[in-house]
Amino acid sequence: MKIENLSKTYRAKGAPPVQALRNVSFSLPEKGMVFLLGRSGSGKSTLLHILSGLENFDEGDIIYRGSRFSAFSERDRDKYRNNCCGIIFQDYSLITELTVGENIALALRLQGERDTDARVRRALDQVGLSGCEKRRVTQLSGGQKQRVAIARALVKSPRILFADEPTGALDEQTGRDILMLLKELSKERLVFVVSHDRAFAETFGDRIIELSDGSIVSDSAPAAHEEAPEPLPDLPARLPLATALKLGCNNLLRHPVRLVFTFLLSFLSLAFIGISVTAATFNEVDAYVNALYDQNAELTAVYRYETYENGYGPGGTIDSMLGLPDPDHPISITTSDIGRLEATVGTPVAPVFVTDLSSIQTNFSVSSAQELVNRINAAVSSDPDDHYDFTPNGYLQIDEELLQFLGYRLTGTLPATTDEIAIPDCLLNAFKVLGLRENGTDYPISCAEDIIGHTIRLEFVLGNVITGQTQPRTITGVIDTGCGISCKGSHAVYQGGLNSIIGGEHYHDLLFVCEGYLPEYSYAVVTLPDDRPTRTELVKLAANSSDGQEFLRLSNSFSSDFRDACMYAALLQNLCLYLCAVFLIFAFLLLINFISASVHDKLQQMGILYALGAGFRENVKIYTGSALLIGAALFLLSSAFMPLYVSLANAFIASYVPAAPALFSVTFWPFAAVFAIALAATFLGSFLAMLRYRRRAPAEIIRMGQS
Numbered sequence: 011m012k013i014e015n016l017s018k019t020y021r022a023k024g025a026p027p028v029q030a031l032r033n034v035s036f037s038l039p040e041k042g043m044v045f046l047l048g049r050s051g052s053g054k055s056t057l058l059h060i061l062s063g064l065e066n067f068d069e070g071d072i073i074y075r076g077s078r079f080s081a082f083s084e085r086d087r088d089k090y091r092n093n094c095c096g097i098i099f100q101d102y103s104l105i106t107e108l109t110v111g112e113n114i115a116l117a118l119r120l121q122g123e124r125d126t127d128a129r130v131r132r133a134l135d136q137v138g139l140s141g142c143e144k145r146r147v148t149q150l151s152g153g154q155k156q157r158v159a160i161a162r163a164l165v166k167s168p169r170i171l172f173a174d175e176p177t178g179a180l181d182e183q184t185g186r187d188i189l190m191l192l193k194e195l196s197k198e199r200l201v202f203v204v205s206h207d208r209a210f211a212e213t214f215g216d217r218i219i220e221l222s223d224g225s226i227v228s229d230s231a232p233a234a235h236e237e238a239p240e241p242l243p244d245l246p247a248r249l250p251l252a253t254a255l256k257l258g259c260n261n262l263l264r265h266p267v268r269l270v271f272t273f274l275l276s277f278l279s280l281a282f283i284g285i286s287v288t289a290a291t292f293n294e295v296d297a298y299v300n301a302l303y304d305q306n307a308e309l310t311a312v313y314r315y316e317t318y319e320n321g322y323g324p325g326g327t328i329d330s331m332l333g334l335p336d337p338d339h340p341i342s343i344t345t346s347d348i349g350r351l352e353a354t355v356g357t358p359v360a361p362v363f364v365t366d367l368s369s370i371q372t373n374f375s376v377s378s379a380q381e382l383v384n385r386i387n388a389a390v391s392s393d394p395d396d397h398y399d400f401t402p403n404g405y406l407q408i409d410e411e412l413l414q415f416l417g418y419r420l421t422g423t424l425p426a427t428t429d430e431i432a433i434p435d436c437l438l439n440a441f442k443v444l445g446l447r448e449n450g451t452d453y454p455i456s457c458a459e460d461i462i463g464h465t466i467r468l469e470f471v472l473g474n475v476i477t478g479q480t481q482p483r484t485i486t487g488v489i490d491t492g493c494g495i496s497c498k499g500s501h502a503v504y505q506g507g508l509n510s511i512i513g514g515e516h517y518h519d520l521l522f523v524c525e526g527y528l529p530e531y532s533y534a535v536v537t538l539p540d541d542r543p544t545r546t547e548l549v550k551l552a553a554n555s556s557d558g559q560e561f562l563r564l565s566n567s568f569s570s571d572f573r574d575a576c577m578y579a580a581l582l583q584n585l586c587l588y589l590c591a592v593f594l595i596f597a598f599l600l601l602i603n604f605i606s607a608s609v610h611d612k613l614q615q616m617g618i619l620y621a622l623g624a625g626f627r628e629n630v631k632i633y634t635g636s637a638l639l640i641g642a643a644l645f646l647l648s649s650a651f652m653p654l655y656v657s658l659a660n661a662f663i664a665s666y667v668p669a670a671p672a673l674f675s676v677t678f679w680p681f682a683a684v685f686a687i688a689l690a691a692t693f694l695g696s697f698l699a700m701l702r703y704r705r706r707a708p709a710e711i712i713r714m715g716q717s
C-alpha cells in the first residue's frame with residue numbers, strides 16, 4: 011500500500027478548520043507489524059480511518075495493489091472495507107443491540123458466511139473471552155469490550171488489520187497478550203497499530219512511524235515497496251435477511267410508545283382511507299347485482315322511461331302538486347327491447363300489459379255488485395286459507411318456457427289465439443263462489459275443468475264504471491300461481507315468483523294471453539338466470555341504454571330505496587374526497603416522520619455497519635426492511651378490518667335510507683390503496699433518510715450519530 015501526499019482538513023461548521031494530516035507519504039508492506047506513534051491529536055486515528063476506507067481525504071492518494079482510492083466507486087470502497095480490512099476502533103464501536111457472539115458473527119455474515127458459530131468461538135478463545143457469546147455488550151467492562159472489538163476484527167482473517175489503540179483500556183498483562191496475538195497474526199498480514207505506548211512499539215513493532223501535528227517526523231524503516239497490481243476481491247457483502255430484520259426491528263422497538271402511537275394513528279387514517287376508497291370506487295351496477303342476489307330475486311321488471319324535457323312533468327302528479335321536479339315517467343317497452351333483453355339473459359322474457367280489468371256482474375251469477383262483495387266476504391271468513399280475486403290487473407304474455415320457469419301449474423292448455431285466455435286460480439276461486447254466467451245462462455263451477463271451454467267478456471273499468479267490453483274470450487286453462495293456497499291473510503305467498511316484482515303491487519292476478527294479444531307492453535318480466543355475469547350484463551344493459559330522452563330501468567322491490575341510497579352514496583363520496591386527502595397526507599407524514607426518526611436515531615449503528623463493510627444495500631435491508639414490516643403489519647391489520655369499514659359505510663347510508671339494500675361490498679381497490687400507501691410511506695420514510703447519508707464516509711456517519 012502506497013500513500014502519496016495525503017492531506018486532510020476537518021471543516022466543522024462554526025469551528026475553525028483543523029488540518030489533521032499534512033502531505034503524508036509512505037509505503038506499507040503486505041506483512042508485518044507497523045506501529046504509528048504520536049501524541050494525542052497528532053492525526054493517528056485520522057490516518058488509520060483514511061487507510062481503512064472509513065474517512066475521506068482532501069488531497070493526495072492511496073494505492074492498494076494497483077487500485078487508486080481516488081478512483082474507487084462506492085462499491086469498490088465497500089468491497090475494500092469488507093474483504094481487505096479488519097478494524098479495531100478506539101471506542102470499540104460495538105453494536106449494543108446485539109450479543110457478543112452476534113457482534114462477531116455479523117462481520118462473517120457480511121461476507122456471506124452462514125455457519126459462524128465455530129469461528130466466533132475460536133475468535134473469542136483467541137482474545138480470552140471463551141464462553142461469552144451470549145453476554146450483552148452493555149454488561150462488559152471496557153477491557154472486555156476492547157477484546158470483543160478485536161475478535162470481531164480478526165474473525166474474518168482480513169489482509170490488513172487496523173487497530174486504533176488496541177491496548178488503551180487493558181491492563182499491562184492483557185495488553186501484552188493482545189499484542190502477542192497481533193504479532194502472531196502479522197506473520198501473514200499487515201497489522202497497522204496506532205499507539206502512544208513507545209515501549210510496546212519498540213517490543214513488538216517491525217517498524218515505527220511517528221506522527222506529529224499531522225506530519226511524519228520519523229520512520230524506522232522507510233521502504234519503497236512495490237505491490238503487484240491485483241483486482242479487489244469480489245465478495246459482495248450479503249447480510250442475511252433474518253439478521254437484517256432483527257437489527258431493524260430492534261431499532262423500531264426502541265421507542266415502543268411512539269411506535270404504538272404512530273401505528274394506531276396510521277391505522278385509523280388508513281381505515282378512513284379504506285372507507286373513502288370503498289365509497290369512491292362504488293359501482294352502481296355491481297351494487298344492484300349484489301342486491302338482486304341478497305334478495306334472492308328470480309325476476310325483475312324492466313320499464314322504458316322517458317324524461318320530461320324541462321325536468322317537470324305535466325300537472326296532476328303528486329310531485330307536480332308539491333312543486334317537486336318529476337324527471338321521468340314510464341312509457342311502453344318495445345318489441346326490440348324485449349329482443350335485446352332476451353339476447354342478454356338467454357332466459358324467458360315476457361311482456362306485461364297493465365290495465366284495469368273487471369268481471370263485475372256480467373260474468374258472475376250475481377244480481378248486484380253488493381251481492382258479489384257479500385258472498386266473497388262470506389267465503390273469505392269461512393275459509394281464510396283461500397284467496398279470491400275478481401279484478402285482474404292486466405295481461406301477461408306467456409308461453410310454455412315461461413310457465414316452466416315460473417313453476418306455475420297449468421290445468422287445460424295455454425291460450426293459442428287472441429280469442430283465448432288462461433285465468434289464474436284466484437279468479438277461478440271467485441267463480442267457484444259466484445258461479446259463471448255466460449249468455450244469460452248460469453253454470454256452477456267447482457273445479458278448473460268446469461270452466462275450461464266457457465267464454466267470458468272482459469270489461470274495462472274506471473273507478474266502478476264499466477267503460478268498455480271485449481269480444482268473448484274462451485278460457486283454455488287455469489294457472490295455479492301458488493297464491494291460492496295458504497294465503498292466510500298475509501302477504502307471504504306474494505313474495506315468490508311473479509308476485510314480488512315491485513313492492514306494493516301484486517301480479518298474481520294477471521290474465522294469461524298468447525303472443526300478439528297485447529296492444530302495447532307496459533313493462534317486461536325478465537326471468538333472472540343464476541349466474542352473476544349474466545345478471546351483471548342485464549343491469550349494465552339497463553344502465554347504459556339511455557338514448558337522449560329515453561332509457562330502460564330495472565324495477566324490483568328495493569329499486570326506489572336503492573336509488574335514494576345512491577344519492578347518499580354520492581354524498582359520502584364527496585364528503586370523503588377531501589377528508590381522505592387530509593388523512594392521506596396525515597398518514598404519510600406520520601409514518602415518514604416516525605420511520606426517518608428511527609433511522610436518524612441509529613446513525614451510529616449505520617456507520618459501524620458501513621465500517622464493517624456493509625454497503626448501502628445491506629443497510630437498506632436493515633432499515634427499509636424493518637420499516638416495510640411496519641407497513642405490511644399496517645396493511646394486514648387494515649385488511650382484517652376491511653369488512654368493518656364497509657359495514658360502517660353501509661351503516662352511514664342506512665341511517666338515511668333504512669330499507670335500502672347494502673350498497674357497498676368488500677372490493678379490491680381499498681386493499682390496493684391501503685397497501686400502496688402503507689408501503690410507500692414506510693419505504694420512502696426509510697429510503698429517503700438513508701439516501702441522505704449514502705455519500706458520507708462511515709466515520710462521519712458514526713460521528714453524526716454520536717453528536
Ligand code: ADP
Pocket residue numbers: 020021022028029030048049050051052053054055056057713
Ligand atoms: P489522534 O488519533 O492522534 O489523537 P485524531 O486523528 O483523532 O488524533 O485528530 C487529529 C486532529 O484532528 C485533532 O486536532 C482533532 O481535534 C481533529 N479532529 C479529529 N476529528 C475531527 C472532526 N470530526 N472534526 C474536527 N476536527 C477533528
Ligand code: MG
Pocket residue numbers: 054055056100174
Ligand atoms: Mg485517536
